[in-house]
Amino acid sequence: MKCHFLGTNGWYDTPAGNTTCILIETPDLTVVLDAGSGLWKLDRVARMDLPVHLFLSHFHLDHLFGMHTLNKFPLGHVLSIYGQPGTREVLSTLVGPPFTVGLHDLPFPVHIIEREEGDYQDPFRVSCRYLRHSTPCMGYRITLGKKTIAYCPDTGYCENAVELAKSADLLIAECALRPGEESPEWPHLNPETAIRIAREAGSKRLALVHFDARAYPSPGDRDRIGYLYARECPSLVITHDDLTLDL
Template identity: 50%
Template sequence: MSKECQSPGMQVTFLGTNGWYDSPTGNTVSALISSRDYDIILDAGNGIAKADRYISQDKPVFLFISHFHLDHTEGLHTLVKFRFRKGLSICGQVGTTADLAGLVREPYTVPLEQVPFAVTVTELADGLHELPFRVTCLPLVHPVPCRGFRFELDGKVITYCTDTGFCDNTITLAHGADLLITECGLKPGQKSPGWPHLNPEEAIRIAKAAKAKRLALMHFGAEVYKTIEERRALKAQFEKEFPGLIVSEDGMTVEV
């Protein structure tokens, strides 16, 4: 899309940036893309409860769930607090409908059919979809089925890949992205072959291979990065390797 057609002002707000569990460094995983016509929430960790601080709830809202580990879904318990006037569309991989039915129900929480707004669930096969904005989903490398997403809207490309080891699909999804949001569950040099996650060097390797314009790190392992200062040190350590590196924190907003 030409620069003349691009709509300035699209933002990404990091609502929860921790992996595994809440800690003084932040809530579990959730982020918000605020576009011209839609609010798009990425995953539903406990950070999702803060979404109403940043949205009017007057636009259609989409929630994309990468997978069903609890640090990405435990915030579904808080959906009943919202008043999405144009409804909520929950999107995820094939099987999402059944997984939601097992998790968002009595006696655990208020079922989706009882929340005070309309909810639809859309299962996405791997590949390209028009929802009406364009989204591509592909499998990542994780112990359970997990999907990464590439969003194309307002003349921009935002890619979201969390809970993954290094794999070709991350590069495919992030090709030429204006912003790649990916995980940083491990510290520099750390490896976790039995439970794949990325360290900052691998995240930068993906961004460079994909020729992404900017890279934002999130999903910091709560048991690994125990202080905000440990996260912030990554920017000083790696910004020369990837200029403009974003090390996310809860409540941070960036322009896209």
């Protein structure tokens, strides 16, 4: 099982990367976390003959606007899209004329599954919890085989983030803010708070994504976080576009 980071920026694209999109590769299916502009790279690494399960966290455009590239993929199976209540209505507007090809006009079937907070078992174990952001944002805990991946996108510190990350093999957490920065009106994580969540949850590994494009304009700005916190969090991974982790 591998985790491919197709897009690791927040807000907008820069030479440092595309916006957030993460692919989890298994022998039987593909899981995609958010559909930022990095989604266009899907066919670089994903098998097009396997089912694809796309989990959307919320409706901010940096997590959605890669969906206009769906028409380029020769998927030979169903694309299942999961999201909070209201996802079907939002996508029917955003992913359709006059903006792009509609979901039901794609050359493969698309199923939209709206989910409330809770725990689910189809077709694999998934927990959904709301996080702390400026707009409703869903985090996920996904178990594939014997591995558990927690995904905590746009959020401030909250108990639901810790709950999702409990003993996870990999916690993928956003890092939009610089060290020491806070944003109460538009909650996001800084490195210290992401590490706090990982530590309280007992996560085995922490990968930081969604580096704000203005706060982290270059890859070197991200890498400095790794140097600063290597001793405090030895399991820390600073992600860049096209990084692959073995799980």
